[in-house]
Amino acid sequence: MTTSTDTPTNRPLEDTTVIELGHIAAGPFCSLLLAELGADVIKIEHGASGGDSVRGGTPVGNSLFNAVNRNKRGISLDLKTDGGMEAFRDLITTADVFVENLRPGAPEKLGIGYDDLRNVNPELVYCSIKGFNEGPYEDYPALDPVAEALSGLMSVTGHPDKSPARAGTSVADMTAALFGAFGITAALRQREHTGTGQHVTAPLFESTVSLMGYWLVYAQAYDTRPEPLGAGHDNWAPYDVYQTTDDRxxxxxxxxxxxxxxxxxxxxxxxxxxxxxxxxxxxxxxxxxxxxxxxxxxxxxxxxxxxxxxxxxxxxxxxVQNVDEVPADEHLAATDALGEIETAEGESTSVSVPKLPLRSSQFQRPEPTDPPELGADTDAVLRDLGYSDAEIESLRNSGCL
Structure with a gap:
């Protein structure tokens, strides 16, 4: 029996290796959540194409990259080359988890679908973050607003006299990522009993529908169609935002x-x-x-x-705090809710980022670390796999890295 302690020293996933082949928001945020529980997350990017598609893009894209790719190591591999694929498979043999949010069918075309990788590592927990689970919509292109629109969320967001509005942040992406991390931790727990991995799928559409539960019940039970209420609520009044004399x-x-x-x-x-x-x-x-x-x-x-x-x-x-006011919030400072990182993309500066909001008497939250420059840890990761400096240089010269 393990003796418990009230001193938070352990990280639940500190002996877990996660390989991420993700881009934009959902996949990277999912693996970030695992990193914040102590996992060693290795992000794979294609160096020749510039890496993650939001790297070096708009200010918002750069900010997204910096926010969801901290606490990771970065490696550059070209999976369309023999050498790059071999190195990838070597990584998978040492991994506990693989996270991807590629378009439907892309992993299979690359030869890295679930069936491919479980043959390499039967204990691997493989997480796919998709637009939809298998069904009529599964091959549709999916973005966060697609899921918000189909789920009904967009229909109840905004004001009655305006067109439907998306939420102010990527709710569908982030919710699917949360369910992905939830499913991964459950699969890791189950692996302790079965000794085998499994395929976990976290869809944007169905994940967002799960947030709409009480509205779905209301619409059916009372045969009515909910409308957007701004900041209001059907149960209470007054329940709204009001403007003060200082224009707040x-x-x-x-x-x-x-x-x-x-x-x-x-x-x-x-x-x-x-x-x-x-x-x-x-x-x-x-x-x-x-x-x-x-x-x-x-x-x-x-x-x-x-x-x-x-x-x-x-x-x-x-x-109502504006986003630029939030980092200075006194409660967040008092509760150590934010940490500092140096950005890897866009303006090079120190910024505040949210830490894992959970608190536990049994495990410790890691401090945020800087997001990786493109391919920054390639050599170190390959050396950990047993590659010699000469072999790494050969891969680089042949365009595999």
Whole structure:
């Protein structure tokens, strides 16, 4: 029996080797999650083509690369050459996990599909992040907004008088990556009992549908079609963002009758005594008038005054922080939620990135490390596999690296 300790020293996946052949967001984010649990992640790129397709691109693309490819080693291989494929297969023999998010059919054409690689390493956990599971849509081109659109998420995002909107970050990509990492850890656990690996598929579409569960139940049970609500909510009113005198936006969302009454008292209002605003159903029916009443008072306060006043009486409230304000958030600083890296693509600078948000009394979170320059660790990784310097140079001269 293992003796437990409250000192967080161990990393759950510290003896796990992950090979990633990913690009853009979903595959790289999946392997990053494993790296943050202690895995040794080796990212494979094709050096001659410039590597991951978001390297050296737009500022947003460069930022995406830097964010999701930290805590990894980078190796350059051309899998269409004999030498590159041989080195890849040597890597797979030592690996526990392989992660890919290539287009449907591409791994099989390269000779690195699941059936190919399990013949090389029967214990390998092979994770494919795709647009769709096998079915009518499986060969369709898939991007994050495709999954958001098909899942219904886009239909309830934004405002009623506007066209459907995508979420402000790549929700479908990141959700599929989370499910991929979840499936990988489950497969590794199962391997302890069976001794064999397996193929795990994490699809963008079905993963995003899983986020829509309560809306699907609502639409069917009540024979109605949900509409976008902005920052609002069907269960509560008021529940929205309001503009303050210093041109900030603040979310205010009392979620009980008692909180509603405390909100009114904090703002010096008697709205809770009026018949039209007495119950939550009353407030929902008269929501436009209610919002006008609240905006009239809130618009005379600064954001800090509003937030402090409502915090004091226990009403849910938060300023809408712009993205550039988040790294300076005092709570994130106090909880050591962010770490520093040096960027590998785009502007060369030090930036803050989110650490693994989990806390545990039993395992330690690794500090963020810089994303790799293209092929930066090729020689070191190949040496670990037993390649001599002469063999590495031969591979490089023949265009395999």
């Amino acid at each position: 936006w603040v979310f205010v969302g009392p979620s009980s009758q008692a909180q509603w009454e405390r909100l009114c008292e904090a703002l010096g209002l008697q709205l809770h005594e009026e018949d039209r605003f007495e119950t939550v159903d009353d407030r929902r029916r008269n929501e436009d008038a209610l919002d006008d009443e609240l905006q009239g008072v809130i618009g005379k306060l600064t954001a800090d005054e509003l937030v402090e006043g409502l915090h004091d009486v226990g009403v849910p409230v938060a300023p």
